[in-house]
Amino acid sequence: MDRQKRNLWSGVMMTAVRGRIAAVAGVVALIATVLTGTAAGTAAAAPHAAKPRGQWSCSGAPVPSGYVITAYDRTGCKGAGSWYQEPVQDGIWTCSGSPIVPGYVITDYDRTGCNGIGQWRHKLAKDRTWTCAGSPIPPGYVTTGFNRSYCQGIGAWYHELVRDGIWTCPGSPVPPGYRSTTYRANGCDGQGAWYTERI
Numbered sequence: 683m684d685r686q687k688r689n690l691w692s693g694v695m696m697t698a699v700r701g702r703i704a705a706v707a708g709v710v711a712l713i714a715t716v717l718t719g720t721a722a723g724t725a726a727a728a729p730h731a732a733k734p735r736g737q738w739s740c741s742g743a744p745v746p747s748g749y750v751i752t753a754y755d756r757t758g759c760k761g762a763g764s765w766y767q768e769p770v771q772d773g774i775w776t777c778s779g780s781p782i783v784p785g786y787v788i789t790d791y792d793r794t795g796c797n798g799i800g801q802w803r804h805k806l807a808k809d810r811t812w813t814c815a816g817s818p819i820p821p822g823y824v825t826t827g828f829n830r831s832y833c834q835g836i837g838a839w840y841h842e843l844v845r846d847g848i849w850t851c852p853g854s855p856v857p858p859g860y861r862s863t864t865y866r867a868n869g870c871d872g873q874g875a876w877y878t879e880r881i
Contacts, residue, residue: 736768751780788817825854849875
């Protein structure tokens with residue numbers, strides 16, 4: 683009888699201890715959830731949650747280096763207008779008046795974009811690319827062709843990396859180490875062209 687009572691008492695004590703351990707573990711998990719702001723099931727997903735890329739600012743606010751303007755709200759900032767600024771990336775559409783980040787060119791235009799003020803497509807500069815008139819010409823590039831109808835009628839210039847013996851359009855830069863020599867009146871789609879050779 684004493685042995686039975688002891689075994690029973692031992693079993694009750696073990697159950698109580700296990701219950702307390704489970705309760706303590708539950709409290710620890712609850713505290714961890716409160717402190718980290720995540721539940722155990724969502725902790726793995728938290729680092730992959732979408733983060734805002736940029737922020738709205740009032741008209742006239744400076745645009746940080748490496749950022750472009752991608753949206754316009756006429757009613758923002760109590761009617762003064764607001765702009766959405768975000769980091770530049772290859773292929774991003776930007777509002778008219780947005781800065782052009784060095785190393786990027788403008789490759790397309792949409793007159794109705796950006797709430798009616800127009801928008802431009804920014805792409806990383808690369809060899810043999812059509813760019814809209816007014817696009818920067820990155821160092822080491824020249825213009826070798828012209829098309830009046832591209833970029834919704836604004837016109838576009840063909841950019842290529844400079845090389846010995848290339849024909850370039852009027853107004854094209856002449857990179858260091860090269861010179862323009864011979865002129866051809868019918869080159870560059872009727873604009874005229876210059877023969878560029880290495881010095």
